[in-house]
């Protein structure tokens with residue numbers, strides 16, 4: 001298939017906003033990253049399967065993105081087809097023994113939190129603090145305050161590149177802190193796509209649940225630079241410690257490298273303070289790791305995922321020998 005045929009096939013498969021050489025600056029919260037060879041938005045499960053079929057027939061790699069809130073896309077861009085997962089649908093079911101929410105993997109966590117609270121359920125309020133889709137959260141074991149995907153998830157529908165779907169439970173996904181059986185620390189292609197998920201709920205009053213959502217939202221606004229371009233926590237908290245506290249103790253709060261800056265408000269956030277490249281952010285991450293290692297003997301492991309055409313040596317420098 002030539003480029004025009006790939007674009008036509010993606011549109012025919014039901015993807016929208018299909019383009020070639022789409023800058024990832026438009027689709028990532030850090031606002032960095034080079035172009036994807038091909039890009040399209042999948043709002044239905046069928047569109048996802050259609051995109052996978054096009055990738056197979058064209059012999060192209062494919063990569064799924066949710067909201068792009070936890071990825072550092074290389075300045076050199078991404079090979080093959082980027083499928084922006086916006087699979088819709090949100091239903092609450094009360095006939096299965098316990099209330100549960102079933103939603104498309106492209107639904108945003110904030111919507112899940114808001115909708116379940118508004119309809120008088122508790123269990124997902126913490127989702128208000130997670131920018132991004134539930135599909136991305138299932139991969140990352142996203143969590144905040146008292147909740148995380150590992151504890152809330154009943155099951156996820158996961159397809160492979162051949163379009164074969166299976167249902168995976170929280171146990172199947174082998175969750176631990178910001179980690180799952182589906183998560184890659186770096187990827188030029190995806191191997192699986194989450195298309196839908198079910199979460200546990202319990203009955204509560206809308207007033208009580210909405211009050212918790214509002215409280216968590218206000219707490220975030222007070223404590224994190226949520227309105228500036230970042231990917232949230234850059235590093236995982238090392239056992240018994242806080243990455244932000246170590247970086248701050250290393251004197252790096254506010255430190256700038258190119259357009260990348262350690263957030264003055266929260267040292268585990270790296271901001272695109274204006275004109276940053278992915279290379280600037282990677283360089284600053286490396287500098288942070290070296291300073292924290294030198295001063296405190298602690299290895300900081302990235303929480304964000306590296307996506308696209310990264311040179312092996314660049315990844316090795318921040319991910320260690322496993323890159």
Ligand SMILES: Cc1cc2nc3c(=O)[nH]c(=O)nc-3n(C[C@H](O)[C@H](O)[C@H](O)COP(=O)(O)OP(=O)(O)OC[C@H]3O[C@@H](n4cnc5c(N)ncnc54)[C@H](O)[C@@H]3O)c2cc1C
Nearest residue numbers: 066067068069070131132133135136137142143193194232
């Ligand atoms: C201001 C801010 C605050 C944050 N606070 C938190 C927090 O408190 N707790 C927390 O856990 N995270 C936090 N994050 C990080 C982010 O919100 C989560 O990691 C979230 O789960 C990312 O979802 P996403 O849809 O944007 O995933 P993306 O960033 O688009 O993707 C992440 C990875 O998952 C893969 N992926 C995405 N969707 C799918 C899918 N459907 N199927 C298969 N693979 C997929 C991608 O290929 C990529 O490897 C924060 C981020 C920001 C910007």
